[in-house]
Amino acid sequence: MRHFDTVVIGAGNAGLTAATALQRGGSKTLLLERHNIPGGCATSFVRGDFEFEVALHQLSGLGTKDKPFVMRQLFDKLGVMDKVGFVQEHDLYRLVVPGELDVTLPASLSGIKSLLQGMFPAESEAIERFLLVCEKISMEGFMTLPKARRANSEELLKATCPYHVQYGFRSAREVLDEFFSDSKLKNVLATYWLYLGVPPRMLPFPDLAVMLYAYAVFKPWHIKGGSQAMSTALVESFLEAGGEVRFNCGVEKILTDSGQVCGVRLEGGEQVTCDAVVSNASPLITFNELLDQERPPLAIQQDFKSRRMGTSAFVIYLGLDCTPQELGVTAASSFIYETLDEEQIHDRMGTLQPPLGGMLTCYNYEEPGAAPAGKSQVMLVCLQYGDVWKSVAPKDYARTKYEFAEKLIGLIERVYPKVRQYIEEVEVATPLTMMRYLNAPGGAIYGFQQSAQDSALLRERLDGVPGLYMAGSWTSMGGFQPTYMAGESTARAVLKQLKVKEVEHV
Amino acid sequence: MSEHNALNLIAGYSQALAGKHELERSGSDFYEVRGEVGSMVVQLHPKRLSLEVAEIIEETPTTKTLRLVAADRSALPPFQAGQYINLFVEIDGVKTARPYAISSSPTQCFFYDLTVKRARGGFVSGHLLDRVEVGQRLQSSGPMGTFHHNPLFHGDDLVFLAGGSGSAPARSLLLDILDRELPRRFHLIYVNSHVDDVIFAEKFRALASRHSNFRLAELITRPPEGYSGRSGRLTRELLQQELGELDGKMFYICGPTPFNDSCVELLTALGVPRRRIRVEANGAPKAPDQQRGWPVGVALDDEVQITVRGRGSFRSKVGEPLLNALERHGYFAENACRSGECSLCRVKLVSGSVFNPQEAHLRKSDRDFNWIYSCVAFPLGDIEIQL
Numbered sequence A: 001m002r003h004f005d006t007v008v009i010g011a012g013n014a015g016l017t018a019a020t021a022l023q024r025g026g027s028k029t030l031l032l033e034r035h036n037i038p039g040g041c042a043t044s045f046v047r048g049d050f051e052f053e054v055a056l057h058q059l060s061g062l063g064t065k066d067k068p069f070v071m072r073q074l075f076d077k078l079g080v081m082d083k084v085g086f087v088q089e090h091d092l093y094r095l096v097v098p099g100e101l102d103v104t105l106p107a108s109l110s111g112i113k114s115l116l117q118g119m120f121p122a123e124s125e126a127i128e129r130f131l132l133v134c135e136k137i138s139m140e141g142f143m144t145l146p147k148a149r150r151a152n153s154e155e156l157l158k159a160t161c162p163y164h165v166q167y168g169f170r171s172a173r174e175v176l177d178e179f180f181s182d183s184k185l186k187n188v189l190a191t192y193w194l195y196l197g198v199p200p201r202m203l204p205f206p207d208l209a210v211m212l213y214a215y216a217v218f219k220p221w222h223i224k225g226g227s228q229a230m231s232t233a234l235v236e237s238f239l240e241a242g243g244e245v246r247f248n249c250g251v252e253k254i255l256t257d258s259g260q261v262c263g264v265r266l267e268g269g270e271q272v273t274c275d276a277v278v279s280n281a282s283p284l285i286t287f288n289e290l291l292d293q294e295r296p297p298l299a300i301q302q303d304f305k306s307r308r309m310g311t312s313a314f315v316i317y318l319g320l321d322c323t324p325q326e327l328g329v330t331a332a333s334s335f336i337y338e339t340l341d342e343e344q345i346h347d348r349m350g351t352l353q354p355p356l357g358g359m360l361t362c363y364n365y366e367e368p369g370a371a372p373a374g375k376s377q378v379m380l381v382c383l384q385y386g387d388v389w390k391s392v393a394p395k396d397y398a399r400t401k402y403e404f405a406e407k408l409i410g411l412i413e414r415v416y417p418k419v420r421q422y423i424e425e426v427e428v429a430t431p432l433t434m435m436r437y438l439n440a441p442g443g444a445i446y447g448f449q450q451s452a453q454d455s456a457l458l459r460e461r462l463d464g465v466p467g468l469y470m471a472g473s474w475t476s477m478g479g480f481q482p483t484y485m486a487g488e489s490t491a492r493a494v495l496k497q498l499k500v501k502e503v504e505h506v
Numbered sequence B: 001m002s003e004h005n006a007l008n009l010i011a012g013y014s015q016a017l018a019g020k021h022e023l024e025r026s027g028s029d030f031y032e033v034r035g036e037v038g039s040m041v042v043q044l045h046p047k048r049l050s051l052e053v054a055e056i057i058e059e060t061p062t063t064k065t066l067r068l069v070a071a072d073r074s075a076l077p078p079f080q081a082g083q084y085i086n087l088f089v090e091i092d093g094v095k096t097a098r099p100y101a102i103s104s105s106p107t108q109c110f111f112y113d114l115t116v117k118r119a120r121g122g123f124v125s126g127h128l129l130d131r132v133e134v135g136q137r138l139q140s141s142g143p144m145g146t147f148h149h150n151p152l153f154h155g156d157d158l159v160f161l162a163g164g165s166g167s168a169p170a171r172s173l174l175l176d177i178l179d180r181e182l183p184r185r186f187h188l189i190y191v192n193s194h195v196d197d198v199i200f201a202e203k204f205r206a207l208a209s210r211h212s213n214f215r216l217a218e219l220i221t222r223p224p225e226g227y228s229g230r231s232g233r234l235t236r237e238l239l240q241q242e243l244g245e246l247d248g249k250m251f252y253i254c255g256p257t258p259f260n261d262s263c264v265e266l267l268t269a270l271g272v273p274r275r276r277i278r279v280e281a282n283g284a285p286k287a288p289d290q291q292r293g294w295p296v297g298v299a300l301d302d303e304v305q306i307t308v309r310g311r312g313s314f315r316s317k318v319g320e321p322l323l324n325a326l327e328r329h330g331y332f333a334e335n336a337c338r339s340g341e342c343s344l345c346r347v348k349l350v351s352g353s354v355f356n357p358q359e360a361h362l363r364k365s366d367r368d369f370n371w372i373y374s375c376v377a378f379p380l381g382d383i384e385i386q387l
């Protein structure tokens, strides 16, 4: 039987950074992926002349060359910085409510400030203060909050995290209401909730603040060749460091011996022994299905009980036979909504009724290489919970999918009327598609619902089974930056533990 | 959480914590949905299907239809007319597979018809025609592929150019329209070499006479003496005359590669934009050396050494697609389309170089980091790969 120090289950973002950091950190690592390609969400597929990005809209946390931020360091540490190219986007988003509102926020704090102050002069001073609070909250979150938490010290918290003390667990809705009176202005600033799927009334304010601040200051980025290029580069770096990867190889069981992880059984029956397992699969799958114990430890069952299923997505990938200009695109990302009423939008996400809005991303608007010359790569997304799709009978699946896609395209056509006439390739993904490719309950793309109750500040690591580590969107925030980082930090925890063991054995 | 918790200082913290406890009281540990992802997905996209040959229908001297049912007689996963399954077989100790379009109607879910024509020099088609019997078990992939009607942009005015067994998916598309009484027009331009080898000839003619939205135009390229039907090659004039106004039509092409290429050329010459033409995949190219980028001085017959890292090595020919060569020597790589489209057969090229023909729909990063689609990769010299 083969032995590895660590086995990583799943080659999603967190699995990839965990495996790479582990192998480079000296742990002999086996990376296992059910699919034929690494990435999980961070992948691409080819249709005709087009290579479609599956999930990445805007990579955060990279910063510019002059003002680098954490992701540059992380990618550098993982040996992939020179293996991929990045392209900066110049806007955060365009938000359109046909007939009512059409505004594009630039990717710069001062740009946002002057734009909004021009549009809403009466709230000029509040805008200034709000953006400052976003900055402070973000910086505290990155720098001082983790330390204050570890120290469990009120003094330290008061002294170094005053903005968290004041705003930390209030909802985005409440804070926006406190600052502003114009509802349009509030909607413009809250737009990123449409990315996350958690309505401002449930969304912790810091989550929104960090998104706004970080994208404005560290800029939104695309990856050349799409997120797949990063996934493949991470595998390359992992292999260069001596790691072993297997695709088309699902894990069937995580094996324990007296409660301690001792190996995994693979699809097909082969067993491998190991000292630690990092699972990038959903903890629901990991503990309720993969782990060889009848029931997971109590603490984990308790944790699950306080979670709610997060959102999935309905996505249309379009290869268009026209340029972004012919289509009328003026910013890479646009949110197009009939209404900005958060309750209505959120309710609709749980149904097959026509969506109230969606997002259009045109990848070759800022990165010409993302589509063949003269053509465009476009993605339409609306967030949707997976549940409604479970009751669609298999024989009705295709029809239901196309009918829903019709509705989403119809909505987008109100701003981009030519989108349909230029279609050359189209692929539609539903929450069931996400289930299939991510092995994720509910087809959840960000893991559990990210309400205030989901916050890491209210939770402990799911470490009830010695040797078993979780890394991914379910146990951190969802999204690219958080999952890349979660994998790497999990690797550090594993390396530390393996070192301890090594010392014990000597 | 410990008794003393500094985080209590944070505005909203204690409410959030109370909210979490509330959720905990009313929530579940998700144990009741264990297995749900797997069972949902498998209804639509099983990795493997266990099938049994229920009936064998003789179509023409070269062609039979195998009617396959689920080995346990349950309903099969739904498919979209035009899609294929990949049939896994073992022939004289060699495990391999071939994709076949489903020729039956998607409106019923208890069998898939595969219409198999003898391929010249073929390895698998001969086996399926000569050795497979009723009652035999076969494994396949689930239904796959993108060569199907897409209501989002294809429209209702469809033209299908079929060459030989290319009529298999055409039949499925047609039956789908007729069975569901869809308001679509289907115009089949059906090209065959010999009059005595026209698959579904009678069935198509009968349907065409009964349904005004199905029009059939037959063409025989090698007519016998005294043949009175339409004969000769497919030409621009013929297409123009058959089709009239081209705007708004969607074209499907399925047949041998030279047929497909010439159809695309003809339609393009008639001004049909590429986005209105769908061409079915057709396996690895027979003559990769005729494609752009083929290096000078390398012949299809040249011998090469193929090493599978950590497992062994063997001799092969430049002209044999890597996947076939691997299978012939007892190695397995997952696969489905065997035409460079689905990427399931992706393997890492550790050293040496291969020719990636235009069929290989590689991702940019696959090219950058030397991942190849083994079903359409031709080793240009000695290579090492990782499975």
Ligand SMILES: Cc1cc2nc3c(=O)[nH]c(=O)nc-3n(C[C@H](O)[C@H](O)[C@H](O)COP(=O)(O)OP(=O)(O)OC[C@H]3O[C@@H](n4cnc5c(N)ncnc54)[C@H](O)[C@@H]3O)c2cc1C
Pocket (backbone or CB within 6 Å): A009, A010, A011, A012, A013, A014, A015, A032, A033, A034, A035, A038, A039, A040, A041, A042, A054, A055, A056, A057, A058, A249, A250, A251, A252, A280, A281, A282, A285, A290, A313, A315, A381, A434, A437, A438, A439, A440, A445, A446, A447, A471, A472, A473, A474, A478, A479, A480, A481, A483, A484
């Ligand atoms: C359409 C779409 C749009 C999105 N847009 C954005 C965006 O704009 N910005 C953003 O930040 N985020 C976005 N996301 C979300 C983001 O991609 C995810 O939150 C993030 O990639 C999740 O990473 P992860 O590490 O949790 O792994 P996942 O991507 O969930 O991958 C898990 C991996 O584990 C494998 N696996 C599971 N079980 C097993 C097993 N038993 N054996 C072996 N392998 C197994 C799976 O096959 C998969 O590869 C989007 C997602 C989607 C689908």
Ligand code: FES
Pocket (backbone or CB within 6 Å): B334, B335, B336, B337, B338, B339, B340, B341, B342, B343, B344, B345, B346, B373, B374, B375, B376
């Ligand atoms: S089997 Fe589909 S690309 Fe090779």
